[in-house]
Every structure is written in structure tokens, then in C-alpha cells.
Amino acid sequence: MASSILRGRALGVVRQARCFSSTPRQYAADVKSVGVLGAGQMGLGIALVAAQKAQVPVTLVDASEQALSKGIAFAGALELRARELTVIEKLLAKDVSKSRITQEQADQARSLLTTSTKIEDFSSVDFIIEAVPEIPELKFDIFSKLAKVAPPHAILATNTSSISITRIAAATTTDPNDTSASSRVVSTHFMNPVPVQKGVEIISGLQTSKETLDTAVEFCKRMGKVTSVSADSPGFLANRILMPYINEAIICLETGVGDRDSIDAIMKNGTNVPMGPLQLADFIGLDTCLSIMKVLHTETGDSKYRPSVLLGKMVDAGWLGKKSGKGFYDY
Numbered sequence: 001m002a003s004s005i006l007r008g009r010a011l012g013v014v015r016q017a018r019c020f021s022s023t024p025r026q027y028a029a030d031v032k033s034v035g036v037l038g039a040g041q042m043g044l045g046i047a048l049v050a051a052q053k054a055q056v057p058v059t060l061v062d063a064s065e066q067a068l069s070k071g072i073a074f075a076g077a078l079e080l081r082a083r084e085l086t087v088i089e090k091l092l093a094k095d096v097s098k099s100r101i102t103q104e105q106a107d108q109a110r111s112l113l114t115t116s117t118k119i120e121d122f123s124s125v126d127f128i129i130e131a132v133p134e135i136p137e138l139k140f141d142i143f144s145k146l147a148k149v150a151p152p153h154a155i156l157a158t159n160t161s162s163i164s165i166t167r168i169a170a171a172t173t174t175d176p177n178d179t180s181a182s183s184r185v186v187s188t189h190f191m192n193p194v195p196v197q198k199g200v201e202i203i204s205g206l207q208t209s210k211e212t213l214d215t216a217v218e219f220c221k222r223m224g225k226v227t228s229v230s231a232d233s234p235g236f237l238a239n240r241i242l243m244p245y246i247n248e249a250i251i252c253l254e255t256g257v258g259d260r261d262s263i264d265a266i267m268k269n270g271t272n273v274p275m276g277p278l279q280l281a282d283f284i285g286l287d288t289c290l291s292i293m294k295v296l297h298t299e300t301g302d303s304k305y306r307p308s309v310l311l312g313k314m315v316d317a318g319w320l321g322k323k324s325g326k327g328f329y330d331y
């Protein structure tokens with residue numbers, strides 16, 4: 001990758017940095033390796049799609065060894081344990097059985113994926129996508145670490161559903177005038193399930209450089225996605241529209257306007273969506289839904305975004321939806 005001078009778009013700061021070549025398509029082509037942080041439902045999907053479609057080596061890091069082995073332990077470990085398939089093995093096997101990919105392509109994708117529990121293993125990747133839980137302090141802490149361990153040209157992307165990109169970017173430095181790391185922060189907001197949903201929302205913070213935004217858009221296209229660009233506003237586009245819909249469905253349930261099956265059936269059969277709002281909430285994760293509603297409510301100060309009381313209680317009970325085995329439905 002060539003060296004050049006990047007011009008900070010928002011602040012007009014000129015700084016020396018190793019960076020990508022000159023046009024958006026070239027920047028994205030210069031992405032030769034990817035790091036994904038968080039091997040939960042989103043991180044696993046993002047890692048798999050990066051390996052399958054963009055065909056780059058992917059380092060998947062999670063603080064939990066258990067999350068990694070559930071998601072992605074391969075070959076040797078599988079033969080030894082020869083019991084349940086990992087999430088990624090299941091996804092690859094399904095693609096092969098439906099003739100969407102060949103066995104060779106599945107093997108190739110698998111060979112591009114490696115795992116680690118250490119964030120320091122991102123020290124030589126070009127494009128990092130963070131997908132840890134939707135907890136602001138956790139993301140701020142992680143981006144301050146990423147700024148230190150990632151190469152000085154690496155794009156630092158977050159999959160946050162609702163947290164301000166400007167705030168996440170600000171966490172990369174203690175000096176707001178030093179945009180060497182914050183200008184490389186952007187959001188690539190993938191939709192769930194990542195291997196299936198084509199849409200990705202790309203969001204710039206105030207500090208994000210044009211090169212960073214362009215690289216994120218083009219790299220997501222390399223991953224086979226269709227991109228939408230949105231402003232750094234609470235909920236961005238997707239969740240500004242989707243979450244109040246889900247929250248209202250839960251309010252309808254708690255106030256007895258309809259029962260679970262009626263609510264899901266009318267929306268499923270009346271608007272031609274694959275699942276109703278309560279089932280969708282279970283798939284997204286009720287903790288994630290609650291966090292997003294809290295961000296919308298707090299940051300806009302608008303009472304129309306008040307999270308449903310029932311949603312809060314379900315999270316208190318640990319009924320988080322599909323990932324915990326119980327939500328509005330049992331799994």
C-alpha cells in the first residue's frame with residue numbers, strides 16, 4: 001500500500017499516514033485482510049461473509065473462548081469432539097446442500113478464518129469490524145485499544161446499532177485535535193442474519209475522513225452488500241424506523257391490544273415480511289432492542305421512544321430471545 005498524505009475532511013487537518021491508494025475502488029481493493037471483534041451472532045456472520053465473498057483472510061477475536069469454540073472451532077477440534085457442528089460449519093453446510101456454493105468454496109472460506117482471544121492479533125489487518133455487545137463504555141474502551149494496536153492505516157469500523165459514531169471515534173484519542181485514528185472510524189452496520197440480508201448502513205462520524213467512508217462503502221460492496229449511507233443521528237436509518245415498530249408491538253402485547261400470535265400474524269401476513277415484530281425482536285436479541293430504544297429515548301429526549309416496560313422486564317429476567325433460549329417464544 002502506498003504512503004501519502006491524508007486530508008482530514010471534517011477538521012481540515014493534514015497528517016502523514018500510511019494509507020490506501022487513490023480511488024474508492026482502489027482503497028477497497030487494498031484491503032487484504034480483515035479483523036472481526038466479537039464472535040456473536042453478528043460477528044460470526046460478518047467474518048464468514050468477508051471470507052466467502054471478499055475472499056480475504058479474517059482474524060476473528062472474542063474475549064470468550066467458549067464463544068469462539070461454539071461459533072467456529074474447525075477440523076481437528078471437530079473431529080475430536082465429533083458432536084455438534086459450530087455455527088459457521090452449519091452455515092457453510094447449508095450453503096453447500098442448497099448448491100449456493102461448492103464444497104471447495106466452503107473449504108476455501110474455512111481456510112481463510114482464524115481465531116484468537118487477543119485484540120493484539122489485529123496488529124497487521126487492514127480493516128477491523130467491531131461487533132461486541134451494544135454497551136457504550138465497552139465500545140469506547142475497545143476503540144481506545146484498537147487505536148493503539150491496529151496499523152496506522154487500518155479502517156476501524158463498528159457494527160453498533162445505535163451508539164453515536166462521533167462518540168466512538170472520540171474514544172480513540174485523548175486529544176480531540178489529533179484525528180489520526182478518529183478519521184478512520186466509521187460504522188458498517190450489517191443487518192441480521194448477515195449472510196442473508198444484503199443491506200448495510202454506512203455511517204460517518206464528524207471526524208470520519210472521506211477516504212474512510214469511501215473504503216467502507218466499497219469494501220462492503222466487495223462483501224456482496226448493498227450500501228445505504230446515513231447521518232450520525234440516533235438510531236441512524238434502520239433502527240430509527242425498525243425499533244419503534246418493534247417497541248410498539250411489545251406495548252400492544254403488554255397493554256392487551258393483542259396476543260403474541262395475533263400481533264405477529266397480522267404484521268407477517270399483512271405486510272409480507274418473513275416474521276412478525278415479536279419474533280424479530282427475539283432474533284435480534286431483547287437486550288439489543290432495549291439498548292437501542294434507550295439510546296433513541298435519551299438522545300432525542302422524545303417520549304415517543306420510551307422503551308416498553310415489558311421489554312425491560314424480559315431483559316431483567318434474562319429472557320433475551322433466541323440466543324438465551326427464551327424470549328417471546330421458546331427456542
Ligand SMILES: NC(=O)c1ccc[n+]([C@@H]2O[C@H](COP(=O)([O-])OP(=O)(O)OC[C@H]3O[C@@H](n4cnc5c(N)ncnc54)[C@H](O)[C@@H]3O)[C@@H](O)[C@H]2O)c1
Pocket residue numbers: 037038039040041042043061062063064067130131132133134135159160161162189190191192283284285288323
Ligand atoms: N443482533 C442483531 O440483530 C444486530 C443487528 C445489527 C447490529 N447489531 C449490533 O452488533 C453488535 C453485536 O451484536 P450481537 O447480537 O452479535 O451480540 P452477541 O451478544 O451475540 O455477541 C457479542 C460477542 O462479543 C463478545 N465480547 C464481549 N465483550 C468482548 C470484548 N471485550 N472483547 C471481545 N469480544 C467480546 C461476546 O463474547 C460475544 O461473543 C452490537 O453492537 C449490536 O447492537 C446487532
